[in-house]
Amino acid sequence: MTQLPDRSVFPNDFLFGVSTSAYQIEGHAQGGVGSTHWDSFAATPGNVAKAEDGARACDHYHRWQDDLDLIRDGNFDVYRFSTSWARVMPEGRGAVNAEGLDFYDRLVDGMLERGLKPALTLYHWELPSPLADLGGWRNRDVAGWFTDYAEVVMKRLGDRIWSTATINEFWCVAWLSHFIGAHAPGLRDIRAAARAVHHVLLAHGTAARAMRDWGVDNIGAVFNFEYTQPETDSAEDTAAARNWDAIYNRMFLGAAFHGAYPDEVLAGIAPHLPDNWQDDMATIAAPLDWCGVNYYTRKVIAHQPGPWPNTHETKGDLPVTDMGWEIYPDGLRHFLSMVHRDYARGLPIYVTENGMAAPDALVNGRIDDRDRIAYLAQHLDAARAAMAGGVPLKGYFTWSLLDNYEWAYGYDKRFGIVHVDFDSLERRPKASYHALAQALERVRK
Numbered sequence: 001m002t003q004l005p006d007r008s009v010f011p012n013d014f015l016f017g018v019s020t021s022a023y024q025i026e027g028h029a030q031g032g033v034g035s036t037h038w039d040s041f042a043a044t045p046g047n048v049a050k051a052e053d054g055a056r057a058c059d060h061y062h063r064w065q066d067d068l069d070l071i072r073d074g075n076f077d078v079y080r081f082s083t084s085w086a087r088v089m090p091e092g093r094g095a096v097n098a099e100g101l102d103f104y105d106r107l108v109d110g111m112l113e114r115g116l117k118p119a120l121t122l123y124h125w126e127l128p129s130p131l132a133d134l135g136g137w138r139n140r141d142v143a144g145w146f147t148d149y150a151e152v153v154m155k156r157l158g159d160r161i162w163s164t165a166t167i168n169e170f171w172c173v174a175w176l177s178h179f180i181g182a183h184a185p186g187l188r189d190i191r192a193a194a195r196a197v198h199h200v201l202l203a204h205g206t207a208a209r210a211m212r213d214w215g216v217d218n219i220g221a222v223f224n225f226e227y228t229q230p231e232t233d234s235a236e237d238t239a240a241a242r243n244w245d246a247i248y249n250r251m252f253l254g255a256a257f258h259g260a261y262p263d264e265v266l267a268g269i270a271p272h273l274p275d276n277w278q279d280d281m282a283t284i285a286a287p288l289d290w291c292g293v294n295y296y297t298r299k300v301i302a303h304q305p306g307p308w309p310n311t312h313e314t315k316g317d318l319p320v321t322d323m324g325w326e327i328y329p330d331g332l333r334h335f336l337s338m339v340h341r342d343y344a345r346g347l348p349i350y351v352t353e354n355g356m357a358a359p360d361a362l363v364n365g366r367i368d369d370r371d372r373i374a375y376l377a378q379h380l381d382a383a384r385a386a387m388a389g390g391v392p393l394k395g396y397f398t399w400s401l402l403d404n405y406e407w408a409y410g411y412d413k414r415f416g417i418v419h420v421d422f423d424s425l426e427r428r429p430k431a432s433y434h435a436l437a438q439a440l441e442r443v444r445k
């Protein structure tokens, strides 16, 4: 069986963590939280498997102390969590839900009491419905709304937070949700997508600059990547793969680090961007302290006749996870090197998400998820290869602590290193949790 590399083969200050997000684990029917666009998206037939939503999820809202104990006992150093905008400000603007903010206050103190560094993400997808009614990410005002929300959170928690990310996965927020239509709000419209792209970046840059002014340090953002392979070496497939790569892997990095959209992207979205978008690029390219890389898979792309971007996903020939996602660890090495060389240029880089879904059946009280252990081991090896090549990688977070609400897939896809029974809500550490705990144990010198 593939072994996880031991902590001792990483630099002494290398951090290991687990990631979660608010809507996926907390239970969004609890604690005075406002409605979100995921609630209405899930309530619309055909959007989410079994029309499941995050109303109860893992009930982390009540079980957070046990969940933090699991992270501490797994020998992790840092916990990447998110605050829910709709829990903090149920209307998205104006009134603050004191109970919600108190919850996060206790959660952060709970991390510190257990020796865990709190790594906060401000937006992991639960846009308050009243803001969605106003156009959500399509409305330029979202940059100000988001910065006001960031202010409320940081003024309360900022003194104890170790790192802050503005946005989780810009591509999903903008493209998957407004062009492909697979995530809330489920739009398939190039004008909506172009505006969401630009405004989520503007929100990021505006909030990052404001936070810096308030004295917040260690500010970053989290980008997602898919290794892109043309189906054949024909000129058409090669161009399609280049478009996919530009939209997925380079558009948001290019804007956030260089204040520029790639040419392949402008070829499609330029007519649909808001007027005078160029004037925002300097704000968008706010200085950052670190860059987060989420990586899971590879995509094989073929030419699709019709309008831009002329891309079509095809089936590759590698082994896949329960999501149907191909396992391609070398893609992680590729992106860590690319991000360092072309964008972050010396800034600390973190793998902020990596992991796999598996059926994870309970057999005699145990979950022997050896496929997940192998997946994590292969990706940790790829991360080490990138480091050997000079990438300043400073930490690695597994997605995820718990089986949880996997968005459009509902509760069917299990990414946790801890199994959750969604009837009893019992938590049961899987073999991968135990393997990680063992690999991460600090040997006393």
Ligand code: FCB
Pocket (backbone or CB within 6 Å): 021, 024, 168, 169, 172, 224, 294, 353, 399, 406, 407, 415
């Ligand atoms: C990422 C998301 C995370 C989870 C994993 C599997 O795109 O950030 O919430 O859904 O994928």
